[in-house]
Amino acid sequence: MKLLRFGPKGQEKPGIIDADGNVRDLSGKVDDFAGEAVSLAAIDAIRAIDIDSLPVVTPDRIGACLADVPNxxxxxxxxxxxxxxxxxxxxxxxxxxxxxxxxxxxxxxxxxxxxxxxxxxxxxxxxxxxxxxxxxxxxxxxxxxxxxxxxxxxxxxxxxxxxxxxxxxxxxxxxxxxxxxxxxxxxxxxxxxxxxxxxxxxxxxxxxxxxxxxxxxxxxxxxxxxxxxxxxxxxxxxxxxxxxxxxxxxxxxxxxxxxxxxxxxxxxxxxxxxxxxxxx
Incomplete structure (x- = not known):
């Protein structure tokens, strides 16, 4: 999977790239990507989501792929x-x-x-x-x-x-x-x-x-x-x-x-x- 964050600085939302290269909005399905939200268990949970049911978006900006990092x-x-x-x-x-x-x-x-x-x-x-x-x-x-x-x-x-x-x-x-x-x-x-x-x-x-x-x-x-x-x-x-x-x-x-x-x-x-x- 390719996970990303999109939107204005400080207002980014989590997203995922689908099989056709489209950006799909993961808002409401997962927390913003940081800490435990990128743990192996959290990533396994994302795999269970029906990606094709998520809305397609066209971002004006891509943020850092992690919202914050412990270290x-x-x-x-x-x-x-x-x-x-x-x-x-x-x-x-x-x-x-x-x-x-x-x-x-x-x-x-x-x-x-x-x-x-x-x-x-x-x-x-x-x-x-x-x-x-x-x-x-x-x-x-x-x-x-x-x-x-x-x-x-x-x-x-x-x-x-x-x-x-x-x-x-x-x-x-x-x-x-x-x-x-x-x-x-x-x-x-x-x-x-x-x-x-x-x-x-x-x-x-x-x-x-x-x-x-x-x-x-x-x-x-x-x-x-x-x-x-x-x-x-x-x-x-x-x-x-x-x-x-x-x-x-x-x-x-x-x-x-x-x-x-x-x-x-x-x-x-x-x-x-x-x-x-x-x-x-």
């Missing part, structure tokens, strides 16, 4: 070629950090370049949404805890991330720095999360074009590793790292300016398009 986790340096372009050694364990949950944004909403930013950067990523509480999970069983997958642009302000001290979260969390969706694609439609192409174009030029097969740590390994240190909760989202081709890695580095357009996609999970604007 917005990210994995750093998780593609071998990206670590190489950054001039950094491959990690021996997953590098874990957070984005503020307030960074969550619609897949086609404008990306706001923060005040004073000179180094805002793009990162196309595979997103993983947790479907049931996960603690001390084995690698073998890890994918059993996944509700679904989505496309994420893990926007980053490199100076805030690297030069301002403290944790990376400061460079990752500005409003609009977490475009997510357009869909939450349920796990049964993604038989192998390590065989997905992901790409990003900047102003029509392809700058990222890779495969999740280049991940240093697989989705199975990431979930298992994280669950040794914390309990993952239904609705948690994990951005699993970006491939080579970010602005920081270019020679000379290239960063976003107002008016730039990013177009990105993860195979089977839908495309995003954002235009950058200056903060007011």
């Amino acid at each position: 917005f986790y990210c994995i750093g340096l998780n593609y071998a070629k990206h670590a190489a372009e950054a001039g950094l050694a491959l990690p021996v364990e997953p590098i874990l950090f957070n984005k503020a949950t307030s960074a969550l944004s619609g897949p086609n909403d404008p990306v706001i370049i923060p005040r004073g930013s000179e180094k805002s950067d793009w990162e196309v990523e595979l997103g993983v949404v947790i479907g049931k509480a996960a603690s001390y999970v084995s690698e073998e069983d890890a994918l059993d805890y996944v509700a679904g997958y989505c496309t994420i642009n893990d926007m980053s302000e490199r100076s805030y991330q690297m030069d301002r001290g403290g944790q990376w979260i400061k460079g990752k969390s500005a409003p609009s720095f977490g475009p997510t969706g357009p869909y939450l694609v349920t796990a049964d439609e993604v038989p192998d999360p390590q065989a997905l192409r992901l790409s990003l174009k900047l102003n029509g030029e392809t700058v990222q074009d890779s495969s999740t097969s280049d991940m240093v740590f697989t989705v199975r390994q990431i979930i298992s590793n994280m669950s040794q240190f914390m309990e993952l909760r239904p609705g948690d989202i994990i951005a699993t790292g970006t491939p080579e081709g970010v602005g920081m890695g270019m020679k000379p580095p290239r960063y976003l300016r107002p008016g730039d357009v990013m177009e990105l996609e993860v195979e089977g999970l839908g495309a995003q398009r954002q235009e950058t604007v200056a903060a007011e």
Whole structure:
């Protein structure tokens, strides 16, 4: 299933894509997609709904595929070629950090370049949404805890991330720095999360074009590793790292300016398009 949220910002409704590609309104059938409403049990309940009986809608806007998230986790340096372009050694364990949950944004909403930013950067990523509480999970069983997958642009302000001290979260969390969706694609439609192409174009030029097969740590390994240190909760989202081709890695580095357009996609999970604007 492909689940989505549509409507004006702050007034989104839950929806689903039918077999003909139409958007059907799930309002009144399910709660908005967040937390337990995207648990494995909740997704099973949606499968029992007669989708063809629901009204067809033509949305003017698609929102983030999750209304909110308990935690917005990210994995750093998780593609071998990206670590190489950054001039950094491959990690021996997953590098874990957070984005503020307030960074969550619609897949086609404008990306706001923060005040004073000179180094805002793009990162196309595979997103993983947790479907049931996960603690001390084995690698073998890890994918059993996944509700679904989505496309994420893990926007980053490199100076805030690297030069301002403290944790990376400061460079990752500005409003609009977490475009997510357009869909939450349920796990049964993604038989192998390590065989997905992901790409990003900047102003029509392809700058990222890779495969999740280049991940240093697989989705199975990431979930298992994280669950040794914390309990993952239904609705948690994990951005699993970006491939080579970010602005920081270019020679000379290239960063976003107002008016730039990013177009990105993860195979089977839908495309995003954002235009950058200056903060007011």
